[in-house]
Amino acid sequence: MYTSYYKLREEPFRLTSDPRFFHLAEPHAAALATLVEAVMRRKGFVLMTGPIGTGKTTVVHTALQILTERATTNHPMSSAFILNPTLSREEFLEMILTEFEIPCATTSKPARLAALHRMLLETQRKGGTSLLLVDEAHLLPSELLEEIRLLSNADTYQEKLLQIVLCGQPELLGILRKPEMRALRQRVASSCSLRPLNLTEVSAYIAERLHSAGYRGTTTLFPTQAIEEIVRLTEGVPRLINLLCDGCLTVGYKRQRPAIDRLIVEEASLELGLHEKEADVRQDEKLVAVGNGTGGGGAISDASIGSALDLLIAAMKRRSALVPAVEEMHPEINIKKQVAVTVNAIQEKDPAGDKTIESAVDTLVQAMKQRRSSSLEL
Numbered sequence: 001m002y003t004s005y006y007k008l009r010e011e012p013f014r015l016t017s018d019p020r021f022f023h024l025a026e027p028h029a030a031a032l033a034t035l036v037e038a039v040m041r042r043k044g045f046v047l048m049t050g051p052i053g054t055g056k057t058t059v060v061h062t063a064l065q066i067l068t069e070r071a072t073t074n075h076p077m078s079s080a081f082i083l084n085p086t087l088s089r090e091e092f093l094e095m096i097l098t099e100f101e102i103p104c105a106t107t108s109k110p111a112r113l114a115a116l117h118r119m120l121l122e123t124q125r126k127g128g129t130s131l132l133l134v135d136e137a138h139l140l141p142s143e144l145l146e147e148i149r150l151l152s153n154a155d156t157y158q159e160k161l162l163q164i165v166l167c168g169q170p171e172l173l174g175i176l177r178k179p180e181m182r183a184l185r186q187r188v189a190s191s192c193s194l195r196p197l198n199l200t201e202v203s204a205y206i207a208e209r210l211h212s213a214g215y216r217g218t219t220t221l222f223p224t225q226a227i228e229e230i231v232r233l234t235e236g237v238p239r240l241i242n243l244l245c246d247g248c249l250t251v252g253y254k255r256q257r258p259a260i261d262r263l264i265v266e267e268a269s270l271e272l273g274l275h276e277k278e279a280d281v282r283q284d285e286k287l288v289a290v291g292n293g294t295g296g297g298g299a300i301s302d303a304s305i306g307s308a309l310d311l312l313i314a315a316m317k318r319r320s321a322l323v324p325a326v327e328e329m330h331p332e333i334n335i336k337k338q339v340a341v342t343v344n345a346i347q348e349k350d351p352a353g354d355k356t357i358e359s360a361v362d363t364l365v366q367a368m369k370q371r372r373s374s375s376l377e378l
């Protein structure tokens with residue numbers, strides 16, 4: 001539709017969690033660093049929260065890709081990604097075994113737990129990491145949260161056997177503050193939160209996605225006035241920014257406009273009904289809670305951490321051209337396997353890139369570890 005008119009290779013504002021379009025704004029950089037560091041150091045529980053549409057799932061997918069890329073060298077990774085946690089206890093355990101690809105001849109809970117524990121021990125003996133990712137964790141009922149807490153008891157004398165990431169909306173923080181959740185709350189080793197983007201971050205976000213989609217024109221598609229209107233209408237929420245920018249390009253193509261102006265933004269927003277959503281977005285923003293400090297700018301401001309993150313994202317973006325085309329992917333396979341297919345395809349074409357990824361992750365983990373130690377001394 002508008003891609004050829006604006007000389008784009010693909011649509012830049014799709015509502016998918018494609019790591020190729022990951023933009024390292026400050027809150028996302030902090031969250032990504034926290035997730036990667038917590039998993040690599042086998043800290044057990046890590047919590048990520050953020051209002052609707054702020055990019056939680058994208059951060060999780062990017063962290064999973066980074067960890068998977070590093071794992072293919074000498075650190076095997078076993079992962080289970082639960083996208084819909086509205087399950088019974090039996091269904092949840094069955095889903096975990098399915099995701100980890102653990103065979104179990106019986107459906108009894110003791111047998112399933114024993115099979116899971118054997119897998120965790122085997123992965124740990126190989127020097128690998130077992131990771132459970134639960135998206136939409138604010139939908140978890142109390143009994144499932146307790147089940148997850150009990151799964152976290154699996155450990156050796158040195159480290160946790162299962163790394164658990166709970167990702168959800170700010171309501172999750174309220175759930176964990178309940179008295180009956182005290183035992184689980186005390187297990188959370190790291191936490192981070194996402195927030196809407198400011199004007200400067202939105203401008204960089206739009207430019208980065210256009211560049212990732214192949215735009216190399218000398219004309220600015222989204223001038224400052226248009227971006228200011230986009231920020232006003234979306235309150236800086238990435239998902240709404242994607243919706244509105246895609247609508248703007250569609251309207252711009254219909255009107256044969258080489259650049260997006262405020263009138264186009266206004267027309268696109270009316271079609272999407274964003275004016276009615278502004279109040280909801282502001283309410284979501286008020287719900288953002290502060291974690292244990294790892295999600296703020298202070299804990300991630302160290303130059304070495306920033307350099308490691310920059311190196312990591314730059315390496316992943318250089319590899320984006322090697323990602324299989326959309327038509328080569330199989331929509332019926334789950335996210336974890338899609339990541340594995342992508343990583344395998346990339347490594348066949350760029351085996352030397354593994355060292356860059358591994359070095360950057362190691363630098364990131366060490367820098368954050370030193371930073372945390374310095375904070376504790378203070």
